[in-house]
Amino acid sequence: MTSNRRIILTGASGVGKTTLAEPLSKELGLPIIPELGRDICRQLGYERIGDIPDQEAFKKSVLDAQIQAEDKYAGFVSDRSTIDCWVLWQRWNICQAMSYDTEAYYEKARKQSEKYTHIIFVPPMFPPVDDGFRWTDADYQKQIDRLTRMTLYDWNLLDRTLFVTGMSVEERMQEITAWL
Numbered sequence: 001m002t003s004n005r006r007i008i009l010t011g012a013s014g015v016g017k018t019t020l021a022e023p024l025s026k027e028l029g030l031p032i033i034p035e036l037g038r039d040i041c042r043q044l045g046y047e048r049i050g051d052i053p054d055q056e057a058f059k060k061s062v063l064d065a066q067i068q069a070e071d072k073y074a075g076f077v078s079d080r081s082t083i084d085c086w087v088l089w090q091r092w093n094i095c096q097a098m099s100y101d102t103e104a105y106y107e108k109a110r111k112q113s114e115k116y117t118h119i120i121f122v123p124p125m126f127p128p129v130d131d132g133f134r135w136t137d138a139d140y141q142k143q144i145d146r147l148t149r150m151t152l153y154d155w156n157l158l159d160r161t162l163f164v165t166g167m168s169v170e171e172r173m174q175e176i177t178a179w180l
Contacts, residue, residue, distance in 0.1 A: 004074050005030065005180070007118040008081035010152075012144035014128020014136050018079050019169055020120070024176060025077040033069045033078035037062045048132075056101065059089050063105065067112050081116065082109035083155070087147045110155055119161040120176055121152065126167075 005028065009017040018035065025032035040061055041049050052058045063085040070078060086109040093102060124145055128136040152161055162179045166172040 003030070005118055006070065006073075006075060006078075006116050007120065007180075008078045008083065008116050009120045009122060010081050010083045010148055011122035012124055012128075012141040012148065014141065015122040015124050016169070016172070017122050020122065020164075020172055020176065021077050021079040023169070023173060027173075027177065028077065028180070030075050030077050031073055033066075033073075033076050033080075035079045036065045036069065037080070040065060055092060059085065059092070060105065063089075063109060067108070070112065070115070081119075082112040083119070083148065083151055083157075085109050087144060087151055090147055091143060113155055113157060116157070117160065118180060119152065119157055120164060121148065121161050122164045122172075
């Protein structure tokens with residue numbers, strides 16, 4: 001039965017998570033939780049995340065919205081996760097000293113990740129398409145990829161993680177459905 005599967009796709013920007021999340025949710029008959037950061041950014045009146053002056057408040061809003069969306073459903077396919085929230089928090093707060101806010105953010109994201117039944121990690125396999133919203137620099141993509149892998153390991157999530165290897169959407173979907 002697929003109704004209680006809490007499936008998330010994680011990885012750097014531009015690796016194909018959205019391209020996989022939509023058909024996967026249809027195939028499994030599960031609701032999809034779309035990427036939330038873009039909508040929150042626009043609701044705040046900004047075109048790009050980098051334009052938002054209070055980055056920490058924005059990242060907290062995205063984490064809270066992600067948890068709230070996930071907690072609405074017994075099962076879902078999510079085009080991001082609290083893992084992604086934590087990875088981006090780390091990347092953009094890398095030069096700041098650890099703070100109580102960082103520890104609280106970490107614990108909140110980690111605790112929610114324990115509820116995931118299936119994690120689909122999509123690594124960078126091709127250059128990302130610049131959509132005018134997200135960062136698509138290859139070095140940035142590698143940094144996010146590395147932080148995501150480290151988080152999966154640190155949070156003991158590897159036993160429920162599929163590392164996608166297929167290149168085409170069809171190959172990836174076959175790989176994912178066979179694993180599920």
